[in-house]
Amino acid sequence: MNQPTSATDTSNLHPEGFTHIDAKGEASMVDVTEKAVTAREAVAEAYVEMQPETLRMIISGEHKKGDVLAVARIAGIQAAKKTSDLIPLCHPLMLTKVKVELIPEPSQNRIRIETLCKLAGQTGVEMEALTAASVAALTLYDMCKAVDKTMVVSGIKVLEKKGGKSGHWQLPSDSHQDAESSTHSDAPSTQKKDGYLSLRFFAGLRESLNCEHMELALIALDTSLGEDTSLGEVKAHLISIHPEWESALSASNVLMSVNQQMAKATTTVQAGDEVAFFPPVTGG
Structure with missing residues (x-):
């Protein structure tokens, strides 16, 4: 991975200098005629x-x-x-x-x-x-x-x-860095709760379920603390304890994320993760 390390790092500069400046110092379109396709x-x-x-x-x-x-x-x-x-x-x-x-x-x-x-x-x-x-x-x-x-x-x-x-x-994406910073933060607002998943519901789902946030103990999913659980299993467990949620959560186009990263039903979660559910958004 090539990543700049400081303001003076030149590792990412073109070896021949600025490519859009010709020998006279004038701006020009690079000639790519001889380049391979x-x-x-x-x-x-x-x-x-x-x-x-x-x-x-x-x-x-x-x-x-x-x-x-x-x-x-x-x-x-x-x-x-x-x-x-x-x-x-x-x-x-x-x-x-x-x-x-x-x-x-x-x-x-x-x-x-x-x-x-x-x-x-x-x-x-x-x-x-x-x-x-x-x-x-x-x-x-x-x-x-x-x-x-x-x-x-x-x-x-x-x-x-x-x-x-x-x-x-x-x-790296800024989202990956933000998620990592959040994971290691000691601030109370982002502190993880041992043995629990933090579940959040947004927009129309929040209204349909009449729930914005809840903590879900992994032990309730019959898993050991360090053992991975899939998002599909989390959703199935929510429906089992809240049958009235089945229609809203079972929709095939409901989106999910884990620690602010878009995820699928097969994505695994661990204690301390934040799982979000939200309705579909077109255009993405």
């Missing part, structure tokens, strides 16, 4: 931080302008395809895949945007992935600015690059 892809991320009520409104679909996440997703895809029109020295590229995901992170009062761009070509797609993330974030901001003027767009960066002469390159 290889499979290339890039992943980027961005965040939009907001007030809790704004995030709740987006997740529940109550925003008056409609499906905020769907619009932001389409904007990001369109932006990736228009990158060369926006960034003067970028090559027009024939992208073969553009993916834009918008993932609510309720514990952080924000939406995480992750983009993926792929092609078979002679130059990389980092700028396309970054442009998709940036425009998706700006679109989300634009649609919600009337109800929340405190929103902040942050953390725009490339997470991963594959293909070309420089090969495979990665940086």
